[in-house]
Each structure stands twice: as structure tokens, then as C-alpha cells.
Amino acid sequence: MVRHFGDLIKKETGSTALDYIQSRLIDEAKSKMFDHAKSISDVATELGFKYQQHFTRLFKQKVxxxxNEFRNLN
Incomplete structure (x- = not known):
């Protein structure tokens, strides 16, 4: 029997596929923000966001x- 990605993620992590992907995305964003030579906009673009505002909204929702607040703490 073939399982769908979402079913596999839910079984293995207990999270929905969307939550899992967003969590991984935020982890990657946190890592990239340690490079102070990159702007927040650069990080957002590298992660595939067309608009920095969308990245900032998701980041704030998850973190x-x-x-900027996260970067200033680290």
C-alpha cells in the first residue's frame, strides 16, 4: 500500500505535513540569520519567500x- 507524504509525516512526527515543513523552514531561517552580512530580506528570498512580510509573519507566528528580534538576541 502506498502512503501519502502527509500520512507518513503525521505517523512519524505527530505533526501535519505543513507544520513539519514550516518547522524545518524556520530552523533553516534561524541558522541563516547568524550570518549578519545577510539581511532579513536576503534570508527570506533564499528560503523561497517572494515577500519579506510573509516570512516575517510566519517567523513571528512560529517563534x-x-x-530582527531573534537576530538581536543572538
Whole structure:
């Protein structure tokens, strides 16, 4: 029997596929923000966001602070 990606992710992690992908995306964003030579806009673009505002909104929703706030703490 063939399983769908979402079913496999749910079984292995307990998260939905969307939550899993967003979590991985945010982890990658956090890593990229340690490079202070890159702007937040650069990080957003590298991660596939067309608009920085969409990246910032998702980041704040998942982390509880804006990308700038996160960068300033680290």
C-alpha cells in the first residue's frame, strides 16, 4: 500500500505535513540569520519567500518574535 507524504509525516512526527515543513523552514531561517552580512530580506528570498512580510509573519507566528528580534538576541 502506498502512503501519502502527509500520512507518513503525521505517523512519524505527530505533526501535519505543513507544520513539519514550516518547522524545518524556520530552523533553516534561524541558522541563516547568524550570518549578519545577510539581511532579513536576503534570508527570506533564499528560503523561497517572494515577500519579506510573509516570512516575517510566519517567523513571528512560529517563534514568538520577529526575525530582527531573534537576530538581536543572538
Amino acid at each position: 514568538g518574535m520577529t526575525p
